[in-house]
Amino acid sequence: MQAPKVSVVMATRDRPQLLRRAVSSVLAQDYDGPIEIVLVYDGTAIDALSDLELPTGCTLRAVGNDRTPGLAGARNTGILTATGSLIALCDDDDEWKPSKLSRQVPLFEDPEVVLAATGIEIMSSGGSHVRVPPTRVYLANLLRSRITELHPSSFVLRAKALLGDLGLVDEELPASYGEDYDMLLRAVQVGRIASIPDPLTVIHWDRTSYFTEKWQGIVDGLGYILDKHPQFASSRVGRSRIEGQIAFAHGALGDRPRARNWAYRAIRNDPRQPRAYLAMMVGMGVVSGEKVVATLNHRGRGL
Incomplete structure (x- = not known):
């Protein structure tokens, strides 16, 4: 039986060289089945990368984002354009190791699996950092922790689920911030999330992220997620984590009163929540938010 067709959706904006690196890593897969690459240009001119040599079984399409501007709309444009039974996501500045799909796709032989991930290797200014996710994830785990080892550049999802019970990427999410976390929270409630516990996806933090300085988008996006998922009421530790973020x-925005108020909320739910105390330090100007995030990223960690 032929291996299922995998459609790889890459949303991109103003990163032509990094995009070529990402696409080349997909073309280098040792997967036996057909691969369709769908590039979605978000507000920039379309480059079909027609100079690239495609191996047998691989196709490439380039389209413009015809939905909500931003990452969520671009990903949905790609999902709706794709023709594969499996939809893979990859950020335009990340890479896959050659055996990623051949190792990951067999997880879908379990009909309950709706989303599969892999471990990641983070490349930061501090070097290489390997992060391995659990092989099975439950809702309680995701409420307590974002489980950053589950990175969207490693995601493969059933197209049928995305067009059905799971649904598309939420385009109402402010600044598309946390859209991957929202997807995980929804996926685990309609099926199973499985992972390959090996670092088959390479995540690059040795460059500028579009989200690093979008503090208001973080405030609005995480607030939206708290409101959308009432299950956080059952996880004080998880709610505190988001309140701390x-x-x-708010502290990074220089809004000391709101930073203090949200920090107090976080501490009430979990007195050990470190982000709350960092928030007050940032709000008081003791250290900048950018400096804290840069230090964490250097160590292969996020906020």
Whole structure:
């Protein structure tokens, strides 16, 4: 039986060289089945990369984002354009190791699996950092922790689920911030999330992220996620984590009163929440939010 067709959706904006690196890593897959690459240009001119040599079984399409501007709309444009039974996501500045799909796709032989991920290797200014996710994830795990080892550049999803019970990427999410977390929270409630516990996806933090300085988007996006998922009421630790992140973003914006208020909320739910205390330090100007994030990224960690 032929291996299922995988459609790889890459949303891109103003990163032509990094995009070529990402696409080349997909073309280098040792997967036996057909691969369709769908590039979605978000507000920039379309480059079909027609100079690239495509191996047998691989096709490439380039389209413009015809939905909501931003990452969520671009990904949905790609998902709706794709023709594969499996949809893979990859950021335009990340890479896959050659065996990623051949190792990951067999997880879908379990009909309950709706989303599969892999471990990641983070390349930061501090070197290489390997992060391995659990092989099975439950809702309680995701409420307590974002489980950053589950990175969207490693995601493969069933197209049928995306067009059905799971649904598309939420385009109402402010600044598309946390759209991957929202997807995980929804996926685990309609099926199973499985992972390959090996670092088959390379995540590059040795460059500027579009989200690093978008503090208001973080405030709005995480607030939206808290409101959308009432299950956080059952996880004080998880709610505190997000409240601490919102507090930190307010502090980075220089809004000391809101940073303090959100930090107090976080501490009430979990007195050990470090982001709350960092938020107050940032709000008081002791250290900048950018400096804290840069230090964490250097160590292969996020906020």
